[in-house]
Amino acid sequence: MADSGSTIFAPATAVGKAGVAVIRISGPQAGAAVQLLCGQIPRARMATRADLRDPATGERLDDGLVLWFPGPKSFTGEDVAELQVHGARAVVADLLAVLAALPGLRLAKPGEFARRAFDAGKLDLAQVEALADLIAAETRAQARQALRQLGGALGAAVEGLRAQILRLRAQAEAEIDFPDEGDVPGGLVAAMAPAFAALDAELADLIGQAARGERLRNGYTVALLGPPNAGKSSLLNRLARREAAIVSSMAGTTRDAIEVHLDLGGWPVTLIDTAGLRALASADDGDPQLAIEREGIRRTQLLAKAADLRVLVLDATAPVIDDAFSAYAAEALVVHNKIDLAPAGRGALGVSATTGSGLAALETLLAQKAAAALSEEDGLPSLVTRARHREALEDVRAALLQARAQTAAELVAEDLRRAADALGRIVGRTGVEDVLDLLFAEFCIGK
Ligand SMILES: Nc1nc2c(ncn2[C@@H]2O[C@H](COP(=O)(O)OP(=O)(O)O)[C@@H](O)[C@H]2O)c(=O)[nH]1
Numbered sequence: 081m082a083d084s085g086s087t088i089f090a091p092a093t094a095v096g097k098a099g100v101a102v103i104r105i106s107g108p109q110a111g112a113a114v115q116l117l118c119g120q121i122p123r124a125r126m127a128t129r130a131d132l133r134d135p136a137t138g139e140r141l142d143d144g145l146v147l148w149f150p151g152p153k154s155f156t157g158e159d160v161a162e163l164q165v166h167g168a169r170a171v172v173a174d175l176l177a178v179l180a181a182l183p184g185l186r187l188a189k190p191g192e193f194a195r196r197a198f199d200a201g202k203l204d205l206a207q208v209e210a211l212a213d214l215i216a217a218e219t220r221a222q223a224r225q226a227l228r229q230l231g232g233a234l235g236a237a238v239e240g241l242r243a244q245i246l247r248l249r250a251q252a253e254a255e256i257d258f259p260d261e262g263d264v265p266g267g268l269v270a271a272m273a274p275a276f277a278a279l280d281a282e283l284a285d286l287i288g289q290a291a292r293g294e295r296l297r298n299g300y301t302v303a304l305l306g307p308p309n310a311g312k313s314s315l316l317n318r319l320a321r322r323e324a325a326i327v328s329s330m331a332g333t334t335r336d337a338i339e340v341h342l343d344l345g346g347w348p349v350t351l352i353d354t355a356g357l358r359a360l361a362s363a364d365d366g367d368p369q370l371a372i373e374r375e376g377i378r379r380t381q382l383l384a385k386a387a388d389l390r391v392l393v394l395d396a397t398a399p400v401i402d403d404a405f406s407a408y409a410a411e412a413l414v415v416h417n418k419i420d421l422a423p424a425g426r427g428a429l430g431v432s433a434t435t436g437s438g439l440a441a442l443e444t445l446l447a448q449k450a451a452a453a454l455s456e457e458d459g460l461p462s463l464v465t466r467a468r469h470r471e472a473l474e475d476v477r478a479a480l481l482q483a484r485a486q487t488a489a490e491l492v493a494e495d496l497r498r499a500a501d502a503l504g505r506i507v508g509r510t511g512v513e514d515v516l517d518l519l520f521a522e523f524c525i526g527k
């Protein structure tokens with residue numbers, strides 16, 4: 081993907097019928113392309129109205145705005161142009177065809193603009209991840225967290241830690257080069273003890289934020305569990321306000337888990353519908369229908385375990401707790417559905433997927449649980465948002481712990497070097513080639 085000599089272009093907005101579409105061009109030929117299309121290079125960073133023409137025929141393709149960002153003060157660090165045109169499929173298709181025909185220009189690959197920004201040092205790796213998260217954000221809390229990371233907050237924290245570690249390393253290196261006759265073994269590490277303790281506390285704090293940050297990115301997961309026909313799928317559809325899951329009076333209709341993403345008061349909640357749980361007699365082995373149901377139940381058990389919250393949905397007309405899900409009954413949120421047919425039992429929240437009664441209370445309860453799990457203690461979103469960050473921080477902590485146990489200055493220096501490298505991985509300084517391709521593939525074209 082490191083073909084940086086070419087000039088790339090792509091629509092930066094989703095294709096379809098829209099008021100405005102943005103086409104982005106980046107690379108050494110961006111200026112020539114703008115000159116050919118618009119007959120001029122507009123003033124830098126000023127919106128300029130221009131006719132956009134096919135240079136081959138002179139035909140006017142659209143009347144739009146052109147923005148010119150000469151490198152290095154641009155998103156990618158290269159010469160960049162943005163064409164704001166009418167968001168018609170025909171206009172965009174014509175302009176893309178004209179651009180493709182120009183020498184040295186080609187359509188960008190997914191994430192290629194962001195990749196160039198990263199290669200030019202405009203964004204560190206954590207910021208690139210944040211950009212992907214921001215584009216994917218479905219709720220305000222997710223957008224807030226991504227924006228903080230895009231602003232470089234994680235990178236700044238990492239650089240602060242790295243600078244402290246490099247200072248310690250310099251001390252260790254000095255000890256190797258100019259050993260003092262009077263040194264006692266372990267004296268070096270003893271002198272560093274306060275610095276090690278401070279670093280460890282800071283790392284523990286960051287790692288402590290990880291669970292919340294990762295959960296906010298992925299959504300607070302709620303699994304709907306219960307016997308077949310209790311109305312789990314109906315409830316999910318009702319909460320999603322669309323027909324996501326198949327509803328049927330035939331028991332065992334839902335085999336695969338269906339999930340919908342809800343925004344409950346700004347908090348992302350992923351609601352998972354599951355196959356109904358019921359105790360199956362092992363004597364039924366060999367019945368293919370039951371084998372499928374058995375597999376569905378096995379998957380449900382796994383999902384139930386992994387979810388942040390389990391909601392046990394029972395039929396209010398027959399709220400029996402079967403062996404198959406009795407294990408969840410104690411800690412799950414118990415909901416009695418079909419209260420249009422029978423009143424809810426004691427200790428259960430009564431709802432009706434058919435009439436909608438009780439659903440507002442259920443939504444409020446789910447939002448409260450999500451808020452409790454995701455909300456910030458200090459008023460700021462989590463700095464650590466991905467398993468990748470958390471694992472690197474754990475490696476840093478382990479390397480520092482090892483450094484503290486050394487007596488020889490050489491070994492202290494070596495452990496400190498490993499700690500600094502692990503930090504470097506978070507922002508993409510070291511050992512990230514394998515991560516890069518995966519990450520940029522997360523983007524769609526034009527980003
Ligand atoms: N009267 C009534 N029927 C419901 C309600 N919720 C679901 N049902 C019906 O119960 C049957 C099973 O619903 P479904 O959502 O497929 O249950 P699941 O197996 O738990 O997913 C369907 O015939 C639904 O129409 C409800 O609140 N009231």
Ligand SMILES: [Mg+2]
Pocket residue numbers: 312313314325326327333334353354356
């Ligand atoms: Mg179902």
